[in-house]
Each structure stands twice: as structure tokens, then as C-alpha cells.
Amino acid sequence: xxxxxxxxxxxxxxxxxxLEDNSSVFVGTGLPVIAAMLAQRTSAPNLLLIFExxxxxxxxxxxxISVGDSRTFYRAVSASSMHDVMSASQAGYLDYGFxxxxxxxxxxxxxxxxxxxxxxxxxxxxxxxxxxDVGSLCWxxxxxMRQDPVRFVETLDFLTTPxxxxxxxxxxxxxxxxxxxxxxxxxxxxLYGFHERLKRMQLLAVHPGVSVEDxxxxxxxxxxxxxxxxxxxxxxxxxxxxxxDIDPTGMVIGR
Amino acid sequence: xNVLQEGYGTLVxxxxxxxxxxxxxxxxxxxxxDKRTTVEEAIGxxxxxGSLIALGGFGHIxxxxxxxxxxxxQRKRDLTLCGKTAVHDCDLLVAAGCVNRIEVAxxxxxxxxxxxxxxxxxxxxGRCEVVAEISNAGYxxxxxxxAMGLPFIPTRVMLGTDTLxxxxxxxxxxxxxxxxxxxxxxxxPDAVLMHVHRCDKYGxxxxxxxxxxxxxxxxxxxxxxxxxxxIIPDSAIRESPxxxxxxxxxxxxxxxxxxxxxxxxxxxxxxxxxxxxSEWLRLSKTDExxxxxxxxxxxxxxxxxxxxxxxxxxxxxxxxxxxxxxxAPLEAPWLEEKRR
Numbered sequence: 105x106x107x108x109x110x111x112x113x114x115x116x117x118x119x120x121x122x123l124e125d126n127s128s129v130f131v132g133t134g135l136p137v138i139a140a141m142l143a144q145r146t147s148a149p150n151l152l153l154i155f156e157x158x159x160x161x162x163x164x165x166x167x168x169i170s171v172g173d174s175r176t177f178y179r180a181v182s183a184s185s186m187h188d189v190m191s192a193s194q195a196g197y198l199d200y201g202f203x204x205x206x207x208x209x210x211x212x213x214x215x216x217x218x219x220x221x222x223x224x225x226x227x228x229x230x231x232x233x234x235x236x237d238v239g240s241l242c243w244x245x246x247x248x249m250r251q252d253p254v255r256f257v258e259t260l261d262f263l264t265t266p267x268x269x270x271x272x273x274x275x276x277x278x279x280x281x282x283x284x285x286x287x288x289x290x291x292x293x294x295l296y297g298f299h300e301r302l303k304r305m306q307l308l309a310v311h312p313g314v315s316v317e318d319x320x321x322x323x324x325x326x327x328x329x330x331x332x333x334x335x336x337x338x339x340x341x342x343x344x345x346x347x348x349d350i351d352p353t354g355m356v357i358g359r
Numbered sequence: 360x361n362v363l364q365e366g367y368g369t370l371v372x373x374x375x376x377x378x379x380x381x382x383x384x385x386x387x388x389x390x391x392x393d394k395r396t397t398v399e400e401a402i403g404x405x406x407x408x409g410s411l412i413a414l415g416g417f418g419h420i421x422x423x424x425x426x427x428x429x430x431x432x433q434r435k436r437d438l439t440l441c442g443k444t445a446v447h448d449c450d451l452l453v454a455a456g457c458v459n460r461i462e463v464a465x466x467x468x469x470x471x472x473x474x475x476x477x478x479x480x481x482x483x484x485g486r487c488e489v490v491a492e493i494s495n496a497g498y499x500x501x502x503x504x505x506a507m508g509l510p511f512i513p514t515r516v517m518l519g520t521d522t523l524x525x526x527x528x529x530x531x532x533x534x535x536x537x538x539x540x541x542x543x544x545x546x547x548p549d550a551v552l553m554h555v556h557r558c559d560k561y562g563x564x565x566x567x568x569x570x571x572x573x574x575x576x577x578x579x580x581x582x583x584x585x586x587x588x589x590i591i592p593d594s595a596i597r598e599s600p601x602x603x604x605x606x607x608x609x610x611x612x613x614x615x616x617x618x619x620x621x622x623x624x625x626x627x628x629x630x631x632x633x634x635x636x637s638e639w640l641r642l643s644k645t646d647e648x649x650x651x652x653x654x655x656x657x658x659x660x661x662x663x664x665x666x667x668x669x670x671x672x673x674x675x676x677x678x679x680x681x682x683x684x685x686x687a688p689l690e691a692p693w694l695e696e697k698r699r
Contacts, residue, residue: 133470156495157417157444158569165685169633170446170470172417174626174683177569185570187503190496194515213520217492222525228482228489230468232522233444236494240516263521278519279530279539353689355471358698 107341111292112357114311116142116347117339119202119248119290127199128152130189130238133171134356135248136202137164141350146343154198156234158184167351171234190234193241196281201242203235205249207260210304210325212267212286214239214247215260222262232264239265240280244287251291253324268303293319295336299328309334363539366526368491371439371462372411372501372546373527376508379547382581387608393560394613398586398663401612402429405582406550411439412458413580415553415573416623418446418465419631421566423554423586425619428666430552431455431657439490441548442466443498443572446475447623447636453478453487454649455657462491462527464498472636472693477643492525493517497543499572504545506578511542551580554620555605556628558585559593562610565602568626577605584612586619588628616663618676629679630689635670637692 109117112135119139123129125148131140141164144151152161159176160183168175177183192198206229207215216235220226239245245267249255267286269275276282285303289296294310306328307319312335320327339347351357374382406412412430416422427448430438439460442449449466452458454477467479481487493501496516504512517523518530518541526543533540553573558564564585566573577583585605590613596603618625622632622639642648660666667676681687 157420157571166689169472169631169691170417170419170624172420172444172569172571173624174568174630177626183569185574186495186499186572187575190499193496217522222521224485225483228467228479229474230465231442231463231492232494232517233465234495236520236522237496237516240494240518241496263519265522266519269519274519277539279515279533279541280518281515353691353694354698355691355694 107344109339109344110358113339113344113347114336115248115290115292116357117343118295118336119246120146122246122288123148123151123200126150128154128197129200129202130154130156130193130198130242131171132203132234132238134204136204137167138347138350138356139248140202141167142343142347145346154189154192156186156189158186158189160184160189167355190237193237196243198242199244201238201245203238203245203247203265205247207255207257208247208249208289209257209260209267211269211271212247212289212298212305213260213263213269214265214267215262217262217264219261235265239267241284243284245285246287247289249291251293251322253322256322257324268298272301272303293322302328304328306330307333309336311336312338360534361532362529363532364523364530366523366528368462368525368527370527370544371490372441372548373544374547376510376545380508389608391561391607394562394610395560395590396612396614398425398429398614398616401584401614402426402433405584405611406430406435408435409437410549411441413441413443413548413551413576414448415551415576417571418444418448419469419623420571421554421620421625422448422623423552423619424621424623425586425614425616425663426552426584427451428657430457431653441498441546444495446470450475450478450643453481454643455653458487460488460490462493463489464493464495469640472640473697475643476640477649491527492522493528493543494522497526497528499575501543501546502572502575502579504543505547506575509545511544513540513542515540517541547579547581550582550584551576552584553577554586556587557589557591558587558613559591559596560613561593561607562605562613563593563596563603563607564605564610566604570604574604577609580609582611583609585610586614586616588617588619588625590615618667619663621667621670624683628683629676630682632670632675632679633689633691633693640693
């Protein structure tokens, strides 16, 4: 029997499964930390976690509140600096980047800056932080966020972090490192990738109980729907227990 | 070089490198002298109304709160803040009305705790003006350019985005590869406040754990004010010079303030005071609450020691030490509110 799980636990489980062992991941605040920690404790024991404030290769004991928290360099191989980790990213050492966002478009461009006009924002978000750097410099960027038509939009209010910009070849044309870009998007409804040639978002899998229609309804742009759509595998009991160890207070996964 | 694009954000803190060199030659003493002073005097002398300021650490990690509270206490005005991953520091300075302009890499947020009610209100109402956007790497490389005495640093971030459009960076054609490259301008803050684990009376300072961008920021600062958990003898510095992050000639003032980063996290010493931060997040939902908070914890206390008594004294500080060392569980009242 499948144990009960929350959508956040499912997201973290699916995200963790994308991270290969012996690769490096640039980890952002919140769910990305849980996913990276989960991967390290299950399928990818030699996953190299890197945090923007300078934590390199930690064995994070418990969910940190901040990406500069002492937990981000607990039993680490190095307690370094932002210059060091950003330079390593720019030089090509970071396989995966892990981001959240307030808005995303079909090319995987992200907004974490404002809703409304920049001069007179309806809602002011924190801005790029390290997101633009991660999305610019890591080989493959994974985005974890909630999906609805207000967040999955045709046109962003502000393009904070580059996805494939306006299509194939655009990243290279503006001078971003060649061969980089968004790789996967994970939401409470499903898992997405980007079309090899068109660089537009395409559905890869839906979560158990979710239909392709649900996905289309929650998307404000035209999504590529392939003939074959897989269904994700829910987290087994042992994985749920591990997540509870990682986030005992339920800060991200809830209670 | 062929300029391909110019961001139209306001350029803050830039200086022609020769002008900065001349300023350094005139104003930064290379004398090995005792720089110990009080926070009150240091802020009074080096933080003028209208200056560009930056705080060391990481927004709510290793922030010189003792110096920050003093800025609020002295009611400094019209400051511009380097929002280089600004969290609790930005929130308080904006809410107090000290900072009314900010260049934003990260601001108005509290990471996992959510958005910052007070500073976000100020940004959305126009009380605090965002003068430019940038990324975290971009900001830290602005300080690196300044630290190196260069006009700019070439980078491969921000390209193709609105972040670049709203920044003070320029895109040029790189003469080596022929590809577009983003140049971030040097940034020399007028005053930088930094909290460290230990330093000597001359300002030779050591930091435990991650340095974040304090290596670069200390070297970019025109005036560098250090608060420290402890002042140690010069001989102790000389016994482990490899641990010195900041040499004395960069430093203008030194003050010993034990627990001077409270309620922010001091790596290896004490964890975030989530009880206290929760109180701020709750009170700062209204302008009246903001006044109440500052009256109680800043204007209403005579010294930093009196402030520490108010937040729970020795018992609470011991608890924070235990949480930092994973000897006691984390309790965060804001979590209950978030779950509702």
C-alpha cells in the first residue's frame, strides 16, 4: 500500500531523483535543500552540495533556515566564500542548479523580482539573489514551484533569471555560457522538460491522480504535450521518514 | 571596446580608480595604532547622513547588529544600502527610516521565514526606492573590482535579462572571444559594518566558517567599522596569520561586543534567535508595531548589555549556543504562524 504523502513531499522526492551521484548541485533556500539532502541520504551519497555563501560539500545535519546557515558547512570539505562558489559555477564545475520562482514562461525564464510594473510594483519580491547566477552559469537548472495560470504565464512581469530567453540559440547570442539552460521543472501537478529543438516547455510526467487536462488548465501558455506521458512514482515510506529527519519541525514539508 | 548594451539602473558607489587611490593615500592610515572605540563614536564619526553603506555577513548571518542598532539610535537619514543579500539588516534599517534607497541583489525577504512585512511595505509604497537591480554574484564582483582597484570586472551573469536592464552594468564585445560579456562596475561603499569572531586592537580580524563576500567587501570599503566577539592580543594574530581575513590597514574602528550579532547567526557561537525574529516579524506588520519594537529594543535600552538582558539574558544566550551546536532543538514561533 502506498503511504500518504503531501504534494511537497512528492515534489522533493521527484526532485531528488533527478540528481545523479557524483555530480554537483548549487542549492537554493527551502525545497531544493530538502531534495538535495534527500538525494545525498538515498540515491546519491556522493552528491556535492554547494551553497552560495560558501558552504562546499557539507553533510547537512538538519534543514537550514538560510543558505548561509552554519548547517550549510557542517562537516563540509570547505567553508569558503561567495566569490569561490560563483567562480566555480562560471568555470563550469556546477552540474545542477536548483531554483524556485514566482513566475515562469514557456522558455523557462523566471521572475522573482516584481509583480506589476517595476517602478510601481504591486508586489515586490526579493529580486535575483543568486538565482540569476545559478540560471546563467550551472549546466542544468531545475526549477521547483507551484503551478497555476498566474504563475505559468505567457509573458513575465520581469525577467529576473534567464531560461532559453526567446528560443533556440538565444542564450549563446547574448553571451551566456554555451550548453547551459533549464533542464526540468517540477510542480505539484507534474514533471516537465524542454523540447530539444524548440526549447519550449514540454510535459514529461504527471503525478498520480493528475490528468493531462489538469496540467493544461493550470498553464497560461501553450505546453508541448507528447504522445507518451509517464506518471511519477510516489515516495515510499522510508523516503518519507528520511524527509521527516531532514525537516523535523516541518518548516518546508509541513506537518 | 564596442558597448552593446547599458543597464539604466543608478550607478552607486563607483569611483575612478585613480581618484580612489588618491583618497586611500590621504585617508587610510598605514600606522599600526590602537583603533578601539565605542560603537556610538564609530557610527557618529564614520556614517554620515546620505552615505552608501553595506553590512558584512549574509543578511541574517554574522551581521553587526550592535552597529546597526546604533545607526537607528542616532537616527541617521537618507542612507543608500548595498542590498547584497540583505535580510534582517535591510528590514530594520528600512523600517526605521534610515535607509530610503537600495540597490537590490536580494532584499525585502527573510528566506524560509517568508517576505519582510515592513521593508516590503516601504518598497511597494515608494518610501524606499530601488535604484538598481543586480545578482548576488554581480554585487560581490562589484566589490572585487573595487578591492582590486579596477573600474570593473567582466562576468557572464545577468546577460539577456531585465535584471541587467535595471542594473548599472554594461555589456561589451569581449576583445578576446568576440562574445558579449557583462561588465559590473566597482563599488566602494562609504562605510561598511562588519562583525567578526576575533580581532586585535589594530583591527587584524579573523572569521570562523564561511567568509561570504567579506574578503572583497572589507577591501572595497572606504571606512570599515569592526565589531568583534572578542579582542585578542596582537601576538595571537601573529601565531596564526593564515586565519586573518582582514589586515589592520583596512580597518578604521574596532569595538568588542560579545553577542554583537544577536539575533542573527554567529557561526560556531550562537544560532538565530527565532523567538526574537518572530517578535519582529509579528510587530513589523504595522507601522505602530515597528515604532513599538524600536522603542523597546533600541531607543529604550542604554547599552548592548541591557539589550541582551531584555532578550532573555544568559539563559537565552546559552540556549542559542546549544541550538547552534545541535544540542537543543530549534523552536521558531513564526513557523506556527506560517502553518495557519
